[in-house]
Amino acid sequence: MxxxxxxxxxxxxxxxxxxxxxxxxxxxxxxxxxxxxxxxxxxxxxxxxxxxxxxxxxPIAPAPSQALVAPAAPPVVKPPLTPGTVKPPAPVPPFVKPPAPPVTVKPPVPPPFVKPPAPPVSVKPPFPPVTVKPPFPPVIKPPTPPVKPPVPPVVKPPVVKPPAPLPPLKPPTAPPLPPVKSKADCIPLCSKRCSLHSRKRVCMRACMTCCDRCKCVPPGTYGNRELCGKCYTGMTTHGNRSKCP
Structure with a gap:
């Protein structure tokens, strides 16, 4: 318990x-x-x-909150202005004219100085003019007639007979060309023709061809191509140049 x-x-x-x-x-x-x-x-x-x-x-912005508007203050009533003390206008002094300035009197101007008149100058009487005789006219001689030069006598020139005309000179004939009968005859002639040539082998080939066809070689080392006729002068290359030297 x-x-x-x-x-x-x-x-x-x-x-x-x-x-x-x-x-x-x-x-x-x-x-x-x-x-x-x-x-x-x-x-x-x-x-x-x-x-x-x-x-x-x-983004959805939140609704703006309504601003609280303060109640308008009552207008301030100004108290009425008290009438001020008005000053009396100042007394205006009377207008007094100033005294006029004294008048200045100019002194009298002296009269201008005048020169006394000069005595008169005595003038001499003029001399009588000198009479000048007029000059006599010069004596002019009549011109003498011109003297004619003497006429030379007429001399006839002597008659000179013209010289008798000489017979016309014939151009020098070239020596006859050596006969060319075969190709063997062309060798000495072409070697003489191409002796002064810069390319002797080319000259020899062309000269041998022309000599074989035309049977003629011009004398000398240059020129005289017309002596071999149209066959020699008219032969041309493919470029239209004269072939025969």
């Missing part, structure tokens, strides 16, 4: 502690629920704003 009484006496403080702890737990749970709810609401609002920005492209 003593043990039960001791237990019953110590039970009330245990119940109060339990109730306090339960209240604390309830408060903690309520606070956590409130925090989670507010966090969820803020997340939902952010998601809604993000979706609206994606749809419309521009």
């Amino acid at each position: 003593r043990v039960d009484l001791v237990k019953g006496a110590s039970s009330p403080p245990n119940t109060t502690m339990a109730s306090k702890s339960s209240l604390l737990l309830l408060l903690l749970t309520v606070l956590t629920l409130l925090l989670s709810f507010t966090a969820q609401a803020s997340v939902d609002d952010d998601e809604k704003l993000y979706t609206l920005q994606l749809i419309f492209g521009k």
Whole structure:
């Protein structure tokens, strides 16, 4: 029985502690629920704003809050001005004319100095004019007739007989060309014709061809081509140049 009484006496403080702890737990749970709810609401609002920005492209600004307009102050009424003291006008002094300046009198001007007239100059009477005798006219001799030169006697020139005409000079005839009968006769003639040529072999070939065809070689080392006739002078190369030397 003593043990039960001791237990019953110590039970009330245990119940109060339990109730306090339960209240604390309830408060903690309520606070956590409130925090989670507010966090969820803020997340939902952010998601809604993000979706609206994606749809419309521009962020929707919150509606501007209406500014509170202060009531107008009543107009200030100025008190009426008190009439000031008006000063009397200053007395105007009377206008007094200044005294006129004294008139300056000019002294009399002395008369101008006049020279006495000079005595008259005695004029001598003019001399009588000198009579000049007129000059005598010069004596002009009549011109003498011109003297004719003596006429030379007419001399007939002697008649000179013209010299008798000389017979016309005949041009020197070239020596007769050596006869060309075969191609062998052309070799000495062409070697003499091409002896002074710069390209002797070319000259010899052309000369041998012309000599064989025309049977003639002009004398000398240059010129006299017309002595061999048209056959020699008219032969040309493919370039229209004279072929025969």
